[in-house]
Each structure stands twice: as C-alpha cells, then as structure tokens.
Amino acid sequence: MSKKEPMINPWDISEKINYGKLMKEFGISPMKSLPKAFTKNILFRRGIVFAHRDFQRILEAIRDKKKFVMMTGLMPTGKFHLGHALVAQQMIFYQSLGAELYIAVADIEAYNARGQSIEESRKIAIEEYIKNYIALGLKPQNCEIYFQSDRSKDGKKSNAYYRLQNLLAKHSTFNEVKAIYGEISPGKMLSALLQGSDMLHPQLKEFEGAIPVVVPVGIDQDPHLRLARDISKRIKSPKFIQLSSTYHMFLPGLKGGKMSSSDPSSFIALTDSPKEVESKIKRYAFSGGKDTLEQHRKHGGNPDIDVSYQYLKMFFEPDDTKLKKIHDDYKSGKMLTSELKQILIKKMTAFLQEHQKKRKLAEKQIDKFIYK
C-alpha cells in the first residue's frame, strides 16, 4: 500500500542474510510449524510467506472455527502483474480457510500521492485488479472490496470508517508518522491514518466487532503495521484485538531486483500475450547460469538467483518433486538456462491462456463484488 519500492528481494535475503537481520530489527518472528491446511499451499510450504507477528491468534481462530478477517489493500495504478497475483493468491487462500476478506482500493492514497482522480482509480481497480482477482478464484461470499473514498457496508454508506480515521489522529504523534513517511505533508498524514483505519475498522461494532485480523504484506510494509498496532493499543474504547500480520518475499523482477509497474520489462502482466511472455522471458529473465555452455556443464547454474527458477518455485511449479528435479538438474549443469526458460515459458503460457479466458468471464461478476 506504500509508494516505496521494496528494498529486499529473495537473493538478498538468501545470500546476504538481510532476512534475519531485518526480522530482528523489526521484531517479527519466523514462521514456525504450520497446520496442514497451510503446508498444502506452496507459499507457506516453501517459506515464501516466511515471518509473522501474532499469527498464533489466526491459527487459533481457524482451529476453533471462529471468525477472522484478512485485510489487504490495492493501489489502483499500473498493470496487474505476477507480484500482485502473489498477494491475490493469499487472499483466495484465506478465503478458502473461512476468512472474511476486506480489500481496500487505495484511491484516496492514489489521489494524494499521484494526483490520480477517484474516477480513474475506480476504472483501474476494476479492469486491472478486480477482474484478475476473480479470474484467479476470488469468490464474492465473505468478501468486501471497498473504495477508500466511498466506504459502504452492505451497499449502505458507512461513516464509522472515517470517524475512526479522525479519532486515530488523537492517539498518534507527528513524529511517529514522520518516522514512517519521512518528509511530511497533510496528504501523507491523512493517508497514513486512513490506512490505519483500513486495518482497524473491521473491528468496529459497525463491522465485525473485536475480531482477529491478519494483514499479509511484504516486509517493507511492516512500518505501517507497527503504526496501526501502536496507535490501536492506546485507544481505550473500542478495545482492539492486536493486529496479526504475515510477511512474504517479493517476487523478483524479470531482470532481477525489483518488479516495477513503471517498467514493463521488469514484470509479466496477467494480460500479456504468449508472444510477449516468450519474448520477455528469453530477453530479460535474469539467469543463474554460467557464461559459456562448457562452464555451465562443468560448474552448473545457481537456481537461487535465477529468476526463471524463482518463478517456478514461487508460482508455477506446485509439485515439489518436479521442482527439486529442476533445481538439481540446473545446479548440476545438466539443465541449461535455455531449457529452464522453456519450462517456465510453457507453464506460464498455459496458465495465462487459461487465466485470460477466465478474466473475460469475470466481467459479468464485477457487480457481485462492488456496488455501483
């Protein structure tokens, strides 16, 4: 939900051990043994969701079949790409576990940060995000997609969300907001508090009442969680159950480094054609292979920094045995970069063709997710 681009990527984490350092700095905990429902999901099984705060509360709710909320947001700018799909998969996974979903369209933030009109944000949210969510499997039941600029509950306008934004202000300080947002402006101040309201308002009596809420984020988003956690602790009425959060690794950009919405050669959009996909992977996908065929055969490639391998691991190859074989073959030098890329292209193309069909059908379902 922030404008800051992630500073961390998987190989920074695996190679330079910033991973543990950041967790220690932020005071977040590594993800420990999880129930079966979670380990069935590759994001949890493969440690892509690697850390948490107060996640026990969510696990208990699931175990005890109690209600809980998963809250997340989308910034309605740019193309919907694989990085966004990684978050969407978590939404859909939590929905399958019985969570009530709250999904904020950050149109106020887009206005304040980029001057993008509320109307334009609505259009992008629907075309890029919501249609793709539906195609990925999001169901309308127990799912509230709302706009920051026009919060409704069951089709009726709600003021409780904005009242909370205004009341959070009293319990926060200028300095703690500044510590997160740096150079301060009224727009940033209001966005910060509205984001607090996004995370906390599900617990108001007008919504679910006090309830466990999990917010899945990238680790760079943790400061927002800390702000909301800190402010909410100071409020006596209503009493909030402390927010839970999980932290996922970033899907690396095609060329390695970050995936940037403003650079199409850094991402695969979920609307890219098979031709574009093939061309992008072949041209841009950062390789962990050696410079020459001879060297590669002799020394093998490095799957941990190879973007194609990472995409298979994080998204496209759910079978652990198959993935391990690819890993080992690539590492031993038996598999070449071109072969690895071909596997990814095939998998990705199949996925996207199927996805794009579903996306066309999603059009008709939009009304089940948002009010006109």
Add this chain to the structure above:
Amino acid sequence: MSKKEPMINPWDISEKINYGKLMKEFGISPMKSLPKAFTKNILFRRGIVFAHRDFQRILEAIRDKKKFVMMTGLMPTGKFHLGHALVAQQMIFYQSLGAELYIAVADIEAYNARGQSIEESRKIAIEEYIKNYIALGLKPQNCEIYFQSDRSKDGKKSNAYYRLQNLLAKHSTFNEVKAIYGEISPGKMLSALLQGSDMLHPQLKEFEGAIPVVVPVGIDQDPHLRLARDISKRIKSPKFIQLSSTYHMFLPGLKGGKMSSSDPSSFIALTDSPKEVESKIKRYAFSGGKDTLEQHRKHGGNPDIDVSYQYLKMFFEPDDTKLKKIHDDYKSGKMLTSELKQILIKKMTAFLQEHQKKRKLAEKQIDKFIYK
C-alpha cells in the same frame, strides 16, 4: 470553532483602533451600506457585524432570490451563553432571508482537542445548543444540523464530506496549517482539514452544488476562513465558489475581557435563573462609571467600556431611540451605574424567562433537527 479564545473585544476595537489594523492585516473589508432587510437587524445596523470578505455575492443571491448557504459550527462543550446566542441570532436571521443552514457539531474536534467522547458531545450539543437554538427561533426547514463524526444527508449517511476532507489534504501544505494551528499534531491536522470540509462540502454535487456560502465568525476565526479559501482555490474539480464571510464583535465577558465557558462569572448562561442573573450583573458586570457618585454626576460614565451598556446595545435594547437615551444619560452622568444595571437586569430577566419556557417546549422538536 477554534480553541483559541478571542484576543479582541469591543473596546479594544473602539478605543485602541486595533479593529482597522486587524482588518488591514487580514485583508478584510468594512461592511458598507446594506439593504433594508439587514439594517432592520440590530447586529448589522449597529455595526456589531462590522466586516466581511466577498459578502457582495450573498447580497446578490438575496437580491436575485437565488439559493445560498449559511454555514457555521458549534463546539459542544460548556454552557450555552449570550456569546453563543449572538451567533444563533445570525443563523436565524439568515434563515429568515432564505438561506439553507448548515450547522456542524464539532464532535471530532472536541474529541481531538479535549478527549471528549462522541456520545458526550452529542448530549451537550442537544441539551445546550440545539434546544437553545430552537427556543431562539431556529426552524427545521432548510436547516441541517450534523455531527462531524457522522455526516448524514436527508437521513442517509454521506461519504462525500469525508472524501473532501481527505482530498483537501493534497492541496494544502504542512506550513500553512502550522501557521494557523501552531504546534502541529495529527489531531490538529485532521481537525483543520475537517473544518475545511465543513465550510466547503455544501458545494459538492452530493449537497447543493456550487453555491454562495457565508460563514459568520468572530475575527479571530479568520485564519480558518483563509485556509479554506486558499485550499479551495487550488482545486480544479469540483470548482468552488469562493467562500464569503462576515465578522462580528465579541460580546464582552461580564467582567470585561473575554467570555470564557470555563468561568461562570464571565458569562450569563441562557439557563441562568433570574436570581443568578441579578447577582451576576450586580457583582461582576464591568462598569464604565466613575468611582464616586459625585465624580459620576460631574464627569459622567463611559458607555463604550461599560459591559451592561454593551449588552443592551448588542442584544437587549432593539429600540435605537431608547438606546441613545441610555447612552446619553449615562455619558452625561444623569444615569448611575446601578440604574443602568437595573435596566439590563429587567430586560435580561424578561428575555430569559420567556426563553426558558420556549426551551422546555423545544424538547419535542429535537427530532425535526437531527436524526437518531
């Protein structure tokens, strides 16, 4: 609507000529010749409403029988006293001229500034303010009293008001807000912008659309007007008609100086008993009379600094001829302070007894003014 107590009172203005200096500093204009509808009202005729910004627009709307809005707010703390009644009289006067009234209950501001709960603010707003407004003659037609914490329009929640607060943030700067509110806090920042939304939201398409709006204030409130005027000018969509404002003198406190809600000996509450009124006037009302009877008869009193005379002028003696006689008799020494005070006590007691009867009947009308 601010927490700052007025720095100016009528004799500062008349004696030390700060009046003109302040107007010049703030760039506001003296009130010029007014149509008859206005000069019938003592507040306008006697220059108690003494200055304005862009008031011509309101005069034109009245002349052309076009719609316009009068917007004001109330801070739901303390007792409803004569100072508040002076503002209420302007509301009622504008209502009689055909204005649509928008009256904000500043419960969010009371929460942020004083930690007063939203429920407590609602209670005080009804008991102290709204009941007294009704008793003073406020009509439910074309009158919207709303709570900052729960903006409704025709009984339905509205988000447009909060959306505007959030959008105003983008077009304001930290420094201009700081210039008004001094030491900044998130609470003050949000209150400042919500106050901007109070003044500007009547012009949203969800309310009246672009329309002339007049905000009657004490001159110490002008910075809020300047902030709202400045921010609104920068917004391209929607286009706002520039706010109009009028500036009234402060009803002086009983002991001279300011009327303070926290000091009951500084004000007459509209629920004070005849006994309390008599005692307060006799004990506290600051006198412009001389120290001895002999000196008073010889040199005369000074009505311009005499609080009893000011109350007659600003509130209780609508007859100019009678007021002039009191003025002249007091100034010549013919009328003693005790006699002047007795005139005020009689007038005030008669007014309050009648008012308090009406206030009891007001109970039943509350529902016509606010939604449950």
